[in-house]
Amino acid sequence: xxxxxxxxxxxxxxxVIRMALGGATNRPFYRIVAAYNKRSxxxxxxxQLGSYDPLPNIYNEKLVGFNYDRIKYWMxxxxxxxxxxxxxxxxxxxxxxxxxxxxxxxxxxxAALTESKAENLSIVTLCL
Amino acid sequence: MAALRVARGLFRSxxxxxSVDYDARALFLGARRPVCTSSSDDSADGVRKAQxxxxxVQEILTRITGxxxxxxxxxxxxxxxxxxxxxxxxxxxxxxxLRAREQAGKLLKMPLVVPERQPIDDVLAEDTxxxxxxxxxHVFTDITFSxxxxxxxxVVREPSGMLRKATWEERDRLIQVxxxxxxxxxxxxxxxxxxxxxxxxxxDRHEEVLNHCLVQFEPDSADFKKVHTLAFEHLEQEAxxxxxxxxxxxxxxxxYLVTRRRVDGLLTDMLQRDRLQDALSLVRLFNLVHPxxxxxxxxxxQQATGLDLLKIFADCESQxxxxxxxxxQTYEHSGTDIVLTAPQxxxxxxxxxxxxxxxxxxxxxxxxx
Numbered sequence: 291x292x293x294x295x296x297x298x299x300x301x302x303x304x305x306v307i308r309m310a311l312g313g314a315t316n317r318p319f320y321r322i323v324a325a326y327n328k329r330s331x332x333x334x335x336x337x338q339l340g341s342y343d344p345l346p347n348i349y350n351e352k353l354v355g356f357n358y359d360r361i362k363y364w365m366x367x368x369x370x371x372x373x374x375x376x377x378x379x380x381x382x383x384x385x386x387x388x389x390x391x392x393x394x395x396x397x398x399x400x401a402a403l404t405e406s407k408a409e410n411l412s413i414v415t416l417c418l
Numbered sequence: 419m420a421a422l423r424v425a426r427g428l429f430r431s432x433x434x435x436x437s438v439d440y441d442a443r444a445l446f447l448g449a450r451r452p453v454c455t456s457s458s459d460d461s462a463d464g465v466r467k468a469q470x471x472x473x474x475v476q477e478i479l480t481r482i483t484g485x486x487x488x489x490x491x492x493x494x495x496x497x498x499x500x501x502x503x504x505x506x507x508x509x510x511x512x513x514x515x516l517r518a519r520e521q522a523g524k525l526l527k528m529p530l531v532v533p534e535r536q537p538i539d540d541v542l543a544e545d546t547x548x549x550x551x552x553x554x555x556h557v558f559t560d561i562t563f564s565x566x567x568x569x570x571x572x573v574v575r576e577p578s579g580m581l582r583k584a585t586w587e588e589r590d591r592l593i594q595v596x597x598x599x600x601x602x603x604x605x606x607x608x609x610x611x612x613x614x615x616x617x618x619x620x621x622d623r624h625e626e627v628l629n630h631c632l633v634q635f636e637p638d639s640a641d642f643k644k645v646h647t648l649a650f651e652h653l654e655q656e657a658x659x660x661x662x663x664x665x666x667x668x669x670x671x672x673x674y675l676v677t678r679r680r681v682d683g684l685l686t687d688m689l690q691r692d693r694l695q696d697a698l699s700l701v702r703l704f705n706l707v708h709p710x711x712x713x714x715x716x717x718x719x720q721q722a723t724g725l726d727l728l729k730i731f732a733d734c735e736s737q738x739x740x741x742x743x744x745x746x747q748t749y750e751h752s753g754t755d756i757v758l759t760a761p762q763x764x765x766x767x768x769x770x771x772x773x774x775x776x777x778x779x780x781x782x783x784x785x786x787x
Contacts, residue, residue, distance in 0.1 A: 340561060346554035351574075355561040355596055358571070381575045382558040383542060395551040395579075402550060 293367040303327045305369040307361065309342060310335065318344055322356065322375060324364045339364070342378060354378060468706040470531040470673055478703045479669035482696050483526060486664035487515075490522040528669040535638040540583040548579030557584065559592050567593050590636060601633040610634070610645060619652045628667050650674045659687050672700065676707050682738045685731075689745045698724065701731045725749065 303326050310332045313319035322340035329335070340356040347353065356379070365371075371379065379385040468475050506514065560571040572584040572592055584592065594602055608614060609630065618627050628649060635642035650671050653659060662668045675681055681704055688697045705714035713734040716722075722730055725746050732742040 350553075351555045351557045352552075353557055353559070353592070353595065355559045357561045357563075359562045359564075378556075378558075381548075381556055381581075383573060383575075383581050387545065387548075391551065392547050395548045399550045 305336065305364060305367065306372060307339060307364060307369050307375050308372040309374055320344065322378075324360075324369055337364075354382070356382065356384070358384065467709065468703075475673075475703065475706065476528070476669075478699045478706075479528065479672055480523075480526070482672055482699050482703075483528075483666075483668040484664050484696075485519060485522055485526070487518055487522060489664040490525055491518070526664070526666045528666055529632055530637045531670050531673055532638045534640060534643055535586055535636075538583050538585055538589075541580060542573060542583065543581040545579040545581065548575075549577070551579065552577050557588070557592060559596055561596055567597070586636075586639065590639070599633075601630075603634065606634060606641060610641065612648070615645065615648055616652075619649065622658065622661055624649050624653065624661050625665050625667065646670065646674070654680060654683060657683050657687060659684055672703070676700075676704050679704075679708070686738055686741055689742065694749070698727060701727050704731070 305324055306327050307322065307324050308331075309320035310323045310325070311318055311320055312332065320342040321335075321338055322342060323335040324337045324339055325333075325335040337360060339360050340354065342355075343353045345352070361379075361384075373388075373390065376385060377388045377391050380388040380391055470476075555577065556575040558571075558573050558575070562570075570589075570593065572589050573581055574584050574588065575581050591604055594604055607630075609618070609627065615627065618624070627645065631642060631645045635645075649667075653661060653671065654675065659668075659671070662671055672684065675684055681700060685697055685700060688694075688700065701713075705711075705717055708714055711734070713731050716730050716734065717727055720726065720730070728742060728746055732739040732746070
């Protein structure tokens with residue numbers, strides 16, 4: 291079958307769905323890409339499956355585009371998504387939620403709580 | 419000279435009028451939620467009201483719009499090129515005029531009038547454990563090339579963890595980002611503000627505004643409806659129906675007036691310009707759209723045609739019945755038979771082209787008396 295033959299061309303390698311970095315200085319832009327494992331990050335890919343813009347626009351949105359049809363095909367061929375891609379797909383609802391997303395959210399909330407407590411303490415000490 | 423001008427107009431590809439093809443089937447079948455029809459008394463009375471997309475209604479509207487070649491192929495502002503002249507025999511010229519008519523028919527294809535779209539507020543998931551994850555929303559668009567835009571999945575993950583479908587405005591903006599359409603901007607240009615619209619209307623540039631609106635907005639969006647309403651209201655108040663006469667927006671204008679039962683101004687305008695056939699078609703359309711009104715019921719009872727239809731309409735519905743009756747009396751006293759030709763008769767030749775008192779349409783020339 292052709293897809294598995296494609297995969298066997300690279301000995302020991304496998305297809306991954308990962309983010310390739312582009313853009314300019316202080317302005318990242320990621321392309322979500324199906325590529326061989328051993329290729330360079332921004333090098334030749336098999337197919338581009340979408341894009342991700344990490345900086346929010348004037349409407350406070352981070353734009354992500356996914357070509358779900360092709361992602362399904364590559365996942366069916368045995369491609370491995372990387373952690374950030376899996377997180378994004380979990381946020382989109384295509385995958386189940388990634389556990390690290392939940393953990394990160396909890397950590398941030400805890401950090402915000404301790405920060406606010408520290409602020410309160412410092413204000414109280416200043417008043418005294 | 420006129421023939422040469424027409425021939426010149428033929429061989430220009432009219433790209434100024436951006437013909438946007440709205441496949442009616444795709445809109446109604448491909449919509450992900452059922453679009454509820456605006457005719458609320460449809461089910462109440464049990465009588466089927468005529469919709470905009472019916473074949474009969476469309477035929478009547480195209481006939482009323484007319485086919486003024488000079489107007490349709492009016493020179494549009496574009497880069498200056500020396501004009502091309504062609505030498506033709508009479509037969510070739512006729513053939514060219516025929517092809518021009520077909521092309522004009524395509525250019526005069528009416529934009530769809532559809533009920534306004536309902537706002538989307540569907541929540542797919544409420545994951546409150548994700549709260550505080552991020553300060554910005556994530557918007558996920560499906561970039562599959564083959565899905566129609568109406569069926570595309572566009573979801574938004576809010577910072578509160580809620581996963582919801584995107585609103586219509588967000589959808590339009592994101593589809594323009596990933597699949598840009600020529601002439602459409604991401605945010606509505608300031609010409610569509612109320613004051614600027616009024617300035618354009620004062621200069622009689624309704625057609626430009628409406629073409630721009632067609633390109634920029636979807637036919638069922640609120641902005642599209644608002645611009646069209648404003649344009650039509652202004653035309654109705656000033657009674658400047660001639661501005662849109664042989665353009666693709668005349669049909670929607672007529673439909674707007676007929677559904678709101680404000681046909682008097684248009685009818686008087688038609689009678690003043692000796693367009694009796696158009697007036698009759700208008701009354702017939704009114705009867706189709708409001709089958710329960712007095713006018714329609716009486717017309718059906720008496721099986722009225724021709725001037726009788728207009729008389730019934732003047733009696734029942736119109737506020738300017740005096741003028742209509744006067745016009746009808748003059749037609750009767752002239753003693754000629756109003757030839758109710760089949761719809762194949764050339765509707766586009768305006769009254770100025772009638773050579774004799776009995777022109778090609780069989781209508782007496784008003785000004786010869």
